[in-house]
Amino acid sequence: MNTHLPPQERERLYSLIREKLDLSDAECPEGIKDTTMVTELPGVDSMKLLRLLGAVELGFLVNLGFEAILRVQTVQDVERLICESREQYASRP
Template identity: 75%
Template sequence: MDTRLSPRERDQLHSLIREKLDTGGAEGPAEIRDTTMVRELPGVDSMMLLRLLGAVELGFEVNLGFQAIPQVETVQDIERLICESRAARRERVLTAGGRP
């Protein structure tokens, strides 16, 4: 299973995080990296994390579910969850006799 997004999708994810969490400050937008601790970003609390994951679901057309919340520590964790959701969807389609 591929656990990495394409560079374009990774940029999309980082932009989405900056947008939803409003990480800009007086010094400009915060840099988002794979190792960025999501819960340490300015203004992040449990409700904000839930909103972010909802936006990720819509933006990447995946289903992360509530079980994703405790799994998210870093931005890379969100990327992994996106890839896992896509792989699970492909498996369901193939099992049902369809094409991914």
């Protein structure tokens, strides 16, 4: 199973995270990386995380499910969930 997005989609994910969590470059000077802990980003709370995951579902045309909020710790977790959802629905007849 592929758990990584192509570079262009990964950048789109990072941009979506910055937008939905209202992050400026000053708040996240080192930038967003795979290992970035989403829950430790400035100003993140459960509602912002829920809105982010909803935006990811719409932006990447995937269904992450309600349990996704419990499974997301890092940016790489979000990426993995996107890939898992795509693979799950691609394997359906």
